[in-house]
Amino acid sequence: MENKSTYTHSSQDVELAKKIRKEFISERSDIDQLKALKKSAERKAFIPSLLIGIFFALVFGAGMSMCLMGNNLIIGSMIGIVGIAGAAVVPVIHAVILRSAKSRIEDEVIKLSDRIINS
Numbered sequence: 217m218e219n220k221s222t223y224t225h226s227s228q229d230v231e232l233a234k235k236i237r238k239e240f241i242s243e244r245s246d247i248d249q250l251k252a253l254k255k256s257a258e259r260k261a262f263i264p265s266l267l268i269g270i271f272f273a274l275v276f277g278a279g280m281s282m283c284l285m286g287n288n289l290i291i292g293s294m295i296g297i298v299g300i301a302g303a304a305v306v307p308v309i310h311a312v313i314l315r316s317a318k319s320r321i322e323d324e325v326i327k328l329s330d331r332i333i334n335s
Contacts, residue, residue, distance in 0.1 A: 250328045253321050261314035265306055272302030 225233075244252070276299025282292025318325075 246328050246332050250325060250332070253325055253328070257314065257317040257321055260317040261310050264313055265310035268309060269303060269306045272299045272306065275299035275302060 276296050279292045279294070279296025279299055282288040282295060285292075
């Protein structure tokens with residue numbers, strides 16, 4: 217004879233398990249998925265652009281500091297100009313990265329938006 221012991225969970229345990237399970241199941245609506253796709257594409261362009269912009273601002277600041285110290289006026293001016301030029305190019309870099317990120321998700325966005333429009 218086998219001795220099987222069974223444990224029954226309280227209703228609070230069952231409700232907690234259901235709540236935790238619901239957090240892990242992704243049941244987002246089509247519009248939520250569409251918003252998330254757009255946000256992820258924008259984030260993929262924003263973060264590198266921000267980092268590149270910060271880098272060139274630091275380069276500009278280093279050049280300006282060299283100029284203010286007085287002994288490296290020409291080199292400091294050149295480094296400052298490189299920083300300004302780099303910072304001026306950041307919006308173009310952002311646009312290129314954003315266009316690339318949007319082209320990767322284009323098919324899914326069209327599919328989701330068609331499903332929203334036609335429902």
